[in-house]
Amino acid sequence: MIKAIQRLDHYLESFTAFEKTAAGQGLPWLRQLRRNAFARFCEVGFPTAHDEDWRFTNVSAIAQTPFLLGGNNRARPLQLELEPYQVPGFACQLVFLNGRFAPELSSLGKLPVWLEVSSLADQIVRNPGVIEPHLGQYVDIRRDAFCALNTAFVEDGAYIHIRRSAAAEEPIYLLFVSTANDTPTMGHPRNLIWAEENSQVTVVEDYVSLGGGTAFTNAVTELVAGDHAVVSHYMVEREHVHSYSVSTLRIQQGRGANIASHSILTGGALVRNNVHPVLAGEGGECLINGLFIGNGRQHLDNYMLVEHRSPHCASRQFYNGILDGHAHGVFHGRIVVHKDAQKTDAKQTNRNLLLSDDAQIDTKPQLEIHADDVKCTHGATIGQIEEDALFYLRSRGIDELSARRLLLLAFASECLDRMKPGPARTHVEALINRNLLQMGDSAPDLAQDLSSSEVERNWSEIG
Amino acid sequence: MSLLEIKNLHVTVDHHEILKGIDLTVDRGEVHAVMGPNGSGKSTLAQVLARRETYQVTRGEVSYNGKDLLAMKAEEAACEGLFMAFQYPVEIPGISNAYLLRSALNAIRKYRGLEEMDAMDFLPMLREKLKLLDMDEKLMSRSVNESFSGGEKKRNEILQMAILEPKLAILDETDSGLDIDALKTVAQGVNATRNPERGIILVTHYQRLLNYIVPDRVHVLVDGRIMRSGGPELALELEEKGYSSMEAEARSTASV
Numbered sequence A: 001m002i003k004a005i006q007r008l009d010h011y012l013e014s015f016t017a018f019e020k021t022a023a024g025q026g027l028p029w030l031r032q033l034r035r036n037a038f039a040r041f042c043e044v045g046f047p048t049a050h051d052e053d054w055r056f057t058n059v060s061a062i063a064q065t066p067f068l069l070g071g072n073n074r075a076r077p078l079q080l081e082l083e084p085y086q087v088p089g090f091a092c093q094l095v096f097l098n099g100r101f102a103p104e105l106s107s108l109g110k111l112p113v114w115l116e117v118s119s120l121a122d123q124i125v126r127n128p129g130v131i132e133p134h135l136g137q138y139v140d141i142r143r144d145a146f147c148a149l150n151t152a153f154v155e156d157g158a159y160i161h162i163r164r165s166a167a168a169e170e171p172i173y174l175l176f177v178s179t180a181n182d183t184p185t186m187g188h189p190r191n192l193i194w195a196e197e198n199s200q201v202t203v204v205e206d207y208v209s210l211g212g213g214t215a216f217t218n219a220v221t222e223l224v225a226g227d228h229a230v231v232s233h234y235m236v237e238r239e240h241v242h243s244y245s246v247s248t249l250r251i252q253q254g255r256g257a258n259i260a261s262h263s264i265l266t267g268g269a270l271v272r273n274n275v276h277p278v279l280a281g282e283g284g285e286c287l288i289n290g291l292f293i294g295n296g297r298q299h300l301d302n303y304m305l306v307e308h309r310s311p312h313c314a315s316r317q318f319y320n321g322i323l324d325g326h327a328h329g330v331f332h333g334r335i336v337v338h339k340d341a342q343k344t345d346a347k348q349t350n351r352n353l354l355l356s357d358d359a360q361i362d363t364k365p366q367l368e369i370h371a372d373d374v375k376c377t378h379g380a381t382i383g384q385i386e387e388d389a390l391f392y393l394r395s396r397g398i399d400e401l402s403a404r405r406l407l408l409l410a411f412a413s414e415c416l417d418r419m420k421p422g423p424a425r426t427h428v429e430a431l432i433n434r435n436l437l438q439m440g441d442s443a444p445d446l447a448q449d450l451s452s453s454e455v456e457r458n459w460s461e462i463g
Numbered sequence B: 001m002s003l004l005e006i007k008n009l010h011v012t013v014d015h016h017e018i019l020k021g022i023d024l025t026v027d028r029g030e031v032h033a034v035m036g037p038n039g040s041g042k043s044t045l046a047q048v049l050a051r052r053e054t055y056q057v058t059r060g061e062v063s064y065n066g067k068d069l070l071a072m073k074a075e076e077a078a079c080e081g082l083f084m085a086f087q088y089p090v091e092i093p094g095i096s097n098a099y100l101l102r103s104a105l106n107a108i109r110k111y112r113g114l115e116e117m118d119a120m121d122f123l124p125m126l127r128e129k130l131k132l133l134d135m136d137e138k139l140m141s142r143s144v145n146e147s148f149s150g151g152e153k154k155r156n157e158i159l160q161m162a163i164l165e166p167k168l169a170i171l172d173e174t175d176s177g178l179d180i181d182a183l184k185t186v187a188q189g190v191n192a193t194r195n196p197e198r199g200i201i202l203v204t205h206y207q208r209l210l211n212y213i214v215p216d217r218v219h220v221l222v223d224g225r226i227m228r229s230g231g232p233e234l235a236l237e238l239e240e241k242g243y244s245s246m247e248a249e250a251r252s253t254a255s256v
């Protein structure tokens, strides 16, 4: 009954049509992967608030909308419309429309032999044997209905492969454009990043929208980092306010691998950002860094699942949230330390600024520790712009609005400072600055603020 | 026209009257010391003049440079040349000292219709002032007051003053917690900014600072009122006798 409400019938139609023509439809393993995933999705349907992992986020808006897979191809954007999204300093730029690679809009440049960048669909057709050992091997379709749904529709996205001991100096830029107009449109981009032993690469996934219609982007990235690989991954969600965005970054880390995941969420109506690293090899390190900035009625949900499976690994989670208007933020930080993962060092910090009385944050640490010799710390703060700091700046001649913005930038810079200098950081820094320049002016009346006891609880530890 | 004229100023915080009728006039070129026991309202006076909105003025008026100070916002007062050095300078992670200084200077210049100062002109000026206050240039790239020692914070306030070149400077216990060398450096910084156009109000609990910055007038603030005013000798008298007799006097006035 619930499933009928969720329009699973609509997904069945889409899936049946998709399966017939999808790239690699003749590959038994791929067909099986898709079918198993679709069966799993039908079995569980979209999550509800009864699901502990979805307590704070209601996805019924996604469940109840009939989305057209891949969108209307006649409404393809022109090169010109994508010009604002050109960023300097990158090795190549791949553009995806509703999850499908658009070669005519992409610039692959000339890449060295040790770096392979292409569409996943292209790999499925030309080199299925290379991706078979990885594709779908890491995300857990049983745990997450959205991953199941993505895997059912797995076909296109980015494929990045960097060879052993190679280091790509310039980052790789992936632009995901949702182009919905009158018809609600969905895309299920699937990315596979395979960094072999001792290699180094930086990848940026940037999610934007053209056209004003309702779009649903359900992305999955599997990042496989070999021993001692060093990978920086950026995810930028800046779609418009009629967008639903669910993304999952599943990181598989080898021995001594050093991974940084940076998530910047500024757009979307309903956003769920899953980051799930598994520290599978000894001595691995993972930085999970994020900034979410919400306004209006945006709902921005960050779900972290950090799994320590080997000894001597370190994970650091830092998420900062800035919420204005009626925005609702969620930070759910789950750390699982498996039995053999002795000497684990796991840290988690979530700091939030609420700029209006109606903004809301739910922050929830969840530690499951099955080893005995570990160090795990977590903390969360919820506060407002500090009146002390604001007055200090104003007393030096800086007007109130500028002072507020400066303090927001300072708060955001905690996240920026954790990114290595380079084109990727420069890109997100500019986005964040632009975004924050539009904020800070709807702050509650200060005098009123002070009379409540909230201010005294500024930055009180709540975790 | 005096630089600052405070008339019958009453100030309330949280329905609690803290300043109970202050009269004070400061002329250009003068240094006034405001002394008094802890909790007497010295910082309240300083913060009200710097236009902190959390303090409510219930009566009285303040004219600054011929304008109604109480009608100004904090940033306007600053742009009009009023500067307060905080008793407890605020730490602001994520904003560098250099950035704050240049933003402040340029905000004020813009208000006065002057061109913004670029880094090329700003840096030599900053270096010169840093030298005056014996401060390390490295502090400038650090966040505002973050992990500064007590002395560094106070010097940083004076550095800001030296760069912003105010018409009226109010220094709230800039001397407290400083060792004698730091005190001398700070006093030297203040003395260097003394000129016939500038008024200075030194808020202090102890007389020691006044050995290095000799005031024209000394006022003793007790329980929200100025109990006595006099020349520099009043500070010495206080040093000897303490505030207790005046506090007793204040209590008896209050009970009348």
Ligand SMILES: Nc1ncnc2c1ncn2[C@@H]1O[C@H](COP(=O)(O)OP(=O)(O)O)[C@@H](O)[C@H]1O
Pocket: B013, B014, B016, B018, B036, B037, B038, B039, B040, B041, B042, B043, B044, B045
């Ligand atoms: N923000 C405030 N809220 C409540 N009471 C305050 C506040 N600021 C000052 N006071 C009270 O006002 C009185 C004067 O304080 P203050 O001006 O800081 O004195 P001083 O600087 O002379 O030590 C004290 O009793 C203090 O407790």
Ligand SMILES: [Mg+2]
Pocket: B042, B043, B044, B087, B172, B173
């Ligand atoms: Mg004080």
